[in-house]
Amino acid sequence: MCQPAKCNAVNDRPTIAPGHAPPKLTPRQQQILRLLQQGKVNKEVARELDIGLGTVKQHIVAIFKKLKVTNRTAAATQNLDLQQPSAAPIQPMQAESRLHGALLTPRPSLVLSMALAKEAGAATTASFYGTLAAAASAHDAVFLTRQCNAGEIIFGVQQVTEYDVAVAIQVAYGVYQSALRLSPQVQTQMRGCLTAGLALASMHRYGGWTGEVIASAAIASARALLESTPWGRVTCDQAVLGLCQAFGVSGFSKLIEGVPLQALSGMQWHGMRQLHPLVGRQAELSQMSVALNQAFAGQSVWLMLEGEMGMGKTRLCQELVQMCHRRGGRIRHLRGLPALLGAGICEVTSVANCQAVDVVSVLNNTSLEAARLILLDDFHLLAPALQLELIEVAAHSLLPGRLLVFAGRKGLFQQAPPACLCIALGRLPDSAMQDLIGSRLNLPRGKQRTEIVQHILDTALGVPLFAVEMARTPHLSELALSLWVAVQARLDKLHLDSVLLSFVARQPAAVSVAELAPLYQDDLSTLKKQVDRALASGVFVSNADGKLSFAHPMIRCALNKLVMEPYASI
Numbered sequence: 001m002c003q004p005a006k007c008n009a010v011n012d013r014p015t016i017a018p019g020h021a022p023p024k025l026t027p028r029q030q031q032i033l034r035l036l037q038q039g040k041v042n043k044e045v046a047r048e049l050d051i052g053l054g055t056v057k058q059h060i061v062a063i064f065k066k067l068k069v070t071n072r073t074a075a076a077t078q079n080l081d082l083q084q085p086s087a088a089p090i091q092p093m094q095a096e097s098r099l100h101g102a103l104l105t106p107r108p109s110l111v112l113s114m115a116l117a118k119e120a121g122a123a124t125t126a127s128f129y130g131t132l133a134a135a136a137s138a139h140d141a142v143f144l145t146r147q148c149n150a151g152e153i154i155f156g157v158q159q160v161t162e163y164d165v166a167v168a169i170q171v172a173y174g175v176y177q178s179a180l181r182l183s184p185q186v187q188t189q190m191r192g193c194l195t196a197g198l199a200l201a202s203m204h205r206y207g208g209w210t211g212e213v214i215a216s217a218a219i220a221s222a223r224a225l226l227e228s229t230p231w232g233r234v235t236c237d238q239a240v241l242g243l244c245q246a247f248g249v250s251g252f253s254k255l256i257e258g259v260p261l262q263a264l265s266g267m268q269w270h271g272m273r274q275l276h277p278l279v280g281r282q283a284e285l286s287q288m289s290v291a292l293n294q295a296f297a298g299q300s301v302w303l304m305l306e307g308e309m310g311m312g313k314t315r316l317c318q319e320l321v322q323m324c325h326r327r328g329g330r331i332r333h334l335r336g337l338p339a340l341l342g343a344g345i346c347e348v349t350s351v352a353n354c355q356a357v358d359v360v361s362v363l364n365n366t367s368l369e370a371a372r373l374i375l376l377d378d379f380h381l382l383a384p385a386l387q388l389e390l391i392e393v394a395a396h397s398l399l400p401g402r403l404l405v406f407a408g409r410k411g412l413f414q415q416a417p418p419a420c421l422c423i424a425l426g427r428l429p430d431s432a433m434q435d436l437i438g439s440r441l442n443l444p445r446g447k448q449r450t451e452i453v454q455h456i457l458d459t460a461l462g463v464p465l466f467a468v469e470m471a472r473t474p475h476l477s478e479l480a481l482s483l484w485v486a487v488q489a490r491l492d493k494l495h496l497d498s499v500l501l502s503f504v505a506r507q508p509a510a511v512s513v514a515e516l517a518p519l520y521q522d523d524l525s526t527l528k529k530q531v532d533r534a535l536a537s538g539v540f541v542s543n544a545d546g547k548l549s550f551a552h553p554m555i556r557c558a559l560n561k562l563v564m565e566p567y568a569s570i
Contacts, residue, residue: 023066032059037076046477053477102202102210103498108484109156109199110240112168113222114175116149117189117231124183125149128190131178135171139340142214152222157201157209160488162309163340165243166269168194170341172234173264188232190261195222196239196481207495233258239481246469246482248272250351268351271314271335271378276468277439278319280432281312284423288320288405291421295372295403296327302398304416305407307425309486310465313407316425317377320405329372332362336381336408345382356386363397363404372402379408391415427462436464440471451476459553466554479558487558494537497530501539505559510547 025033028049035045042060046053060072069075116128132151136143142154153171155164172192179186199216201209221237229235235258236244244252248271255267278285284305291301307313317333324331333348346353362374379387390406395417398404406412413422428436437456443449452474460466466483473480491501499521504511513531520527531548534540541551550556 023068025063025066029059029063029066032056033063033075033078036060036072055477102212103205104200104213105203105498106198107156107201107203108160108196108481108488109154109201109216109218110164110168110194110196110243111216111218111222112153112155112172112192112194113219113226114151114172114190114192115226116179116186118149120149120179120186120189121183124179124186124189127179127182128175131175132171135174139167139171142209144219150223150226152219154199154214154216154219156485156488157199157214159207159492160485161338161340161492162247162485162489163269163338164485165194165196165240165247166249166267167340169249169264169267173261173267176261176264187261191226191229191231192234192261193222193225193229194234194236194240194255195225196237196243197221198481198484203498205498207492207498229258232260234261234264235259242473242480243482243485245274245472246465246480247485269338269341270346270348270351272318272348273314273465273468275318276315276464277436278312278315279435279439280428281316281425284316284425285319287421287423288316289323292320292323292327292329292373292403295401296329298401300398300400301403301421302394302417302419303403303405303421303423304412305405305423305425306410306412308409308463309490310463311425311427312464313425314377315464317375317405317407320373321375324373324403330369331373331375332371334359334362334374334376336376336378338381339383345376348377356389359390360393360397363393366399370399370402373405374402375405375407377407379406379412380410381408387415391417428464429462430457433457433460433462433464433467437467437471440468441474443474459557461553463552463554483554484558487555491539491555494533494539496534496537496539500527500530500534501559504540504548504550505556510543510545510549512545512547516548 031049032045035049042053042056046056049056060075063075064070067075067078069078114128114132116125120128128149129145129151132153133143133145135141136153139153139155140158142157144152144154146152153168155168161167172194176186176190176192179190183189195218197216197218199214199218201215202211202213204210218239225235225237234255236252236255238256241252241256243249244255244267248269250268250270250272251263251266254263288303288305291303294301305313305316321331321333334354335346335348337344337346337353342353344353344355345359359376362371365371376390382390394404413424416422434453434457437453441449441452441456443452455476456467456470456474460470465486469480469482469486500516503516503519513528516531517524517527531540535542535548538551539555540548542548
């Protein structure tokens with residue numbers, strides 16, 4: 001069962017009663033109270049501590065509650081022994097956000113809310129609830145049933161993925177189709193909506209929901225949006241629209257205004273994000289252009305393009321497709337599908353699913369109508385057996401005059417044959433990132449723009465997707481939901497120690513195992529094991545002095561804001 005967030009009233013009591021222990025404030029709350037005593041306003045506190053304004057407000061509410069006061073003056077005049085911060089403080093393990101050994105953790109989540117009119121028959125109603133429950137179970141999501149023929153599925157609590165928004169749209173269409181088979185009247189008797197935000201959930205230390213607590217403003221906003229959605233239609237909020245844009249769902253542009261339920265059939269994941277200027281990839285593009293020239297000259301060329309999420313693999317593939325198209329070459333553009341969306345392969349142009357045998361047929365085609373360029377993007381999403389099959393077929397069947405491209409994430413090169421051209425996408429240099437940010441940032445020139453650009457450069461650190469998403473919603477202390485999703489989706493796959501990650505995220509500088517050990521909850525051998533796992537996964541890096549930090553500042557940024565904003569969405 002889900003446990004609602006509690007809201008307790010506070011009474012004004014500016015002094016501590018005799019014989020009572022002083023209230024225990026967290027280190028962050030002590031920092032904020034100290035600044036309040038100095039007369040700082042909320043914006044100045046946020047700027048000085050490098051946290052969001054909403055975070056400051058939430059902490060101030062918590063301080064008022066602990067001090068039993070109702071205003072800033074009463075809080076600032078409390079006679080408390082506030083610890084002075086050291087030059088580089090080691091923040092203690094967070095203990096206040098725990099429940100029976102679980103961690104109360106903010107999670108990027110997406111809510112699908114659907115309802116059926118009371119006029120619907122018993123069989124249709126049963127199908128409605130049954131299909132929702134089955135979909136939630138299939139996708140490891142949380143299903144909330146309620147009266148009046150309505151319910152919600154919450155994605156992202158057990159595990160966040162970049163495909164959750166596409167899965168939710170697919171589920172909504174499946175519920176509609178299932179009910180429609182029983183009653184044609186469902187076209188005007190069903191409605192749905194999608195909202196997204198942060199949910200506070202009780203999580204196991206190494207991942208997975210405990211089943212105890214989940215609370216989110218996204219649930220309440222989904223129910224409110226559902227009530228205003230006309231029957232026969234489906235809508236979404238702005239946050240969902242941003243996720244569709246960031247993670248490549250097609251046909252979503254009118255969803256926020258409301259579309260017929262049948263229109264969901266055209267909203268599919270295709271991995272194509274909005275086009276942005278191709279900068280900083282001239283060397284890689286030149287290599288691909290040479291390979292295409294060789295194919296047009298009658299040679300057979302096999303190229304593998306490898307890079308992590310957001311590094312620009314698909315953007316380069318789009319550019320290669322355009323180059324081939326301008327020269328009149330035939331193209332077969334294919335894409336691997338994630339298991340959450342049924343796995344397999346789809347044809348990008350027609351968005352039609354195909355099978356491995358169809359790809360083999362393309363590779364073996366010897367006719368004059370054969371494709372000059374065969375491009376298979378998101379190769380890493382294919383099942384391992386299918387990957388091996390296609391590599392084996394390509395090794396024996398690649399004909400002269402063809403350019404074959406497999407694009408995927410880390411590990412692709414391990415399968416490459418000796419004759420294959422391998423291109424790895426590294427981080428972009430600052431000069432290229434500045435050009436990219438400048439093309440996407442809609443701010444006038446001035447001090448604010450300069451600060452935002454530098455903040456994006458420091459946080460995105462060479463990853464184009466991060467820069468584009470930060471520029472789309474520029475802010476010095478807030479983070480786009482899409483970036484939280486991107487970070488959490490990676491971490492959820494690794495099942496690392498969340499206590500260790502959140503602890504290191506809160507440190508102002510790199511920290512050694514020796515510094516961690518006295519404050520870690522478990523013995524030294526456990527600490528070293530978890531540190532080694534984080535290093536092996538590429539989440540942590542170690543400097544020459546053996547001190548630990550995050551491999552990319554975006555991971556620290558997302559974790560730090562999640563740690564410091566545990567109540568922002570309740």
